Amino acid sequence: MGNPSKYSPRTPSYLFPCVLALSFFSLSAILLYKVDDIVSQTKTVVGHNLEPTPWHLFPPKTFDDEARHTRAYKIIHCSYLTCGYSNDASTEERRRSSPSSETTQKCPEFFRAIHGDLQPWVRTKISMAHLAETQKYAAFRVMIVGGKLYVDFYYACVQSRTMFTIWGFLQLLRKYPGLVPDVDLMFDCMDKPIINRTEHQSMPLPLFRYCTTRQHFDIPFPDWSFWGWPEINVRPWQEEFPDIKQGSQTVKWKSKVPRAYWKGNPDVASPIRTELLNCNHSRKWGAQIMRQDWGEAARSGFRQSKLSDQCNYQYKIYAEGYAWSVSLKYILSCGSVALLITPQYEDFFSRGLVPQQNFWLVDPIDLCPNIKRAVDWGNEHPAEAEAMGKRGQELMESLNMDRVYDYMFHLISEYSKLLDFKPTVSSTALEVCPESVLCFADEKQGIFLNKSSVFPSQTSPCTLPPANNS
Numbered sequence: 001m002g003n004p005s006k007y008s009p010r011t012p013s014y015l016f017p018c019v020l021a022l023s024f025f026s027l028s029a030i031l032l033y034k035v036d037d038i039v040s041q042t043k044t045v046v047g048h049n050l051e052p053t054p055w056h057l058f059p060p061k062t063f064d065d066e067a068r069h070t071r072a073y074k075i076i077h078c079s080y081l082t083c084g085y086s087n088d089a090s091t092e093e094r095r096r097s098s099p100s101s102e103t104t105q106k107c108p109e110f111f112r113a114i115h116g117d118l119q120p121w122v123r124t125k126i127s128m129a130h131l132a133e134t135q136k137y138a139a140f141r142v143m144i145v146g147g148k149l150y151v152d153f154y155y156a157c158v159q160s161r162t163m164f165t166i167w168g169f170l171q172l173l174r175k176y177p178g179l180v181p182d183v184d185l186m187f188d189c190m191d192k193p194i195i196n197r198t199e200h201q202s203m204p205l206p207l208f209r210y211c212t213t214r215q216h217f218d219i220p221f222p223d224w225s226f227w228g229w230p231e232i233n234v235r236p237w238q239e240e241f242p243d244i245k246q247g248s249q250t251v252k253w254k255s256k257v258p259r260a261y262w263k264g265n266p267d268v269a270s271p272i273r274t275e276l277l278n279c280n281h282s283r284k285w286g287a288q289i290m291r292q293d294w295g296e297a298a299r300s301g302f303r304q305s306k307l308s309d310q311c312n313y314q315y316k317i318y319a320e321g322y323a324w325s326v327s328l329k330y331i332l333s334c335g336s337v338a339l340l341i342t343p344q345y346e347d348f349f350s351r352g353l354v355p356q357q358n359f360w361l362v363d364p365i366d367l368c369p370n371i372k373r374a375v376d377w378g379n380e381h382p383a384e385a386e387a388m389g390k391r392g393q394e395l396m397e398s399l400n401m402d403r404v405y406d407y408m409f410h411l412i413s414e415y416s417k418l419l420d421f422k423p424t425v426s427s428t429a430l431e432v433c434p435e436s437v438l439c440f441a442d443e444k445q446g447i448f449l450n451k452s453s454v455f456p457s458q459t460s461p462c463t464l465p466p467a468n469n470s
């Protein structure tokens, strides 16, 4: 029997590093496991860990272009470590020094539609129960609390719609620091309105999206393309509009082709667009119908599909696709007579359209003869036709980004007045700030986002016209 005490001093000397190593490894393992866990549960503005919306399926996004650990790092870094530097003091300062003396502009007449869109909740108010029910149809939830933006992501949206829509909210907060009230709202970013007025009449649900119809409760909100649509190279509106307008002026009215032009994708399950293909005959119907191949356009760097080069016709046709189409604003911007085939969907500004004043309404029954009739009228009354086109363009000119933000501002403000609770941040929400969105953006997205970022406004929002009969 040896003397154990002789060895005892040695025991700790090699046990200690072992224990240390062991605890280090298990700590790292736990940490790695934890990180993996966080990464796999963090939902992001680009769609990590999100399924496509079940009511509008599209191929799920893949992120296999990045190595797994790069992605993990990015998710943690962008989601948790980029916000929080924003300076609340400066917000306070701006709030105090906010503009006051200048006479504020009146908002365009179509802003009145805000009252109509929110009418269903004037009496009942909007409760947490409303939001819980609306969540079933929402892709994300936006909470503004104390001038900061928090988002709960439920489903992915196609392409970069979520990113550019969230960016719009963030720029609004930046433009009007201290003015945007606390709010809690549900948003769906897919095309079709979903809250049917008949089916939901007992409990209207307030769901924000890009368009609505007379048969739906959905609340229209400016679509993502005002901040840019990088996938098809459509730049932010404040660049795109002046460019289209300038392009439209390079050819005088008299030199524009006296025919109706349409270019788009006819394969979107839209009966009207299919019907439109039959009108492709210059002499017989006065129309030229062209197929837009986005794949081909992308491969050729979008040179052929530059919007500002598409204003060389005296008449431009607008045909709804799967739902409303963002192309409406670009068509109206051309200064050509916009031939709108009776639209079913409305977006927030289309309520400013007045038939035969700033556009020509085309009845879809007997489509081709009706297009021909419009073209014949215009060719016989060139001055009137040119003036009608001009008024359409002026409507779009009045819709500069300042007015887009003002619309958002008033819609959100009026909506927030209807909430019967004080908005708070949900336990699952993440703060989103401009830095975190830029952090997730790829190079092209980053360029578009940067182009559409704003500075605090020196002027107040325009004043909202009151509801019609109140």
Ligand SMILES: *[C@@H]1O[C@H](CO)[C@@H](O)[C@H](O)[C@H]1NC(C)=O
Pocket: 196, 197, 198, 199, 215
């Ligand atoms: C709304 O729902 C009613 C009743 O289910 C249905 O008849 C109608 O077609 C729906 N409207 C729309 C626009 O989907």
Ligand SMILES: *[C@@H]1O[C@H](CO)[C@@H](O)[C@H](O)[C@H]1NC(C)=O
Pocket: 277, 280, 288, 289, 290, 291
């Ligand atoms: C319409 O007609 C033009 C000229 O004939 C042709 O180039 C074009 O491909 C036609 N459009 C479609 C969609 O077939």
Ligand SMILES: *[C@@H]1O[C@H](CO)[C@@H](O)[C@H](O)[C@H]1NC(C)=O
Pocket: 438, 443, 444, 445, 446, 447, 450
């Ligand atoms: C966007 O702007 C930020 C801040 O000014 C800058 O750090 C970033 O490099 C810009 N991104 C792109 C793609 O231009």
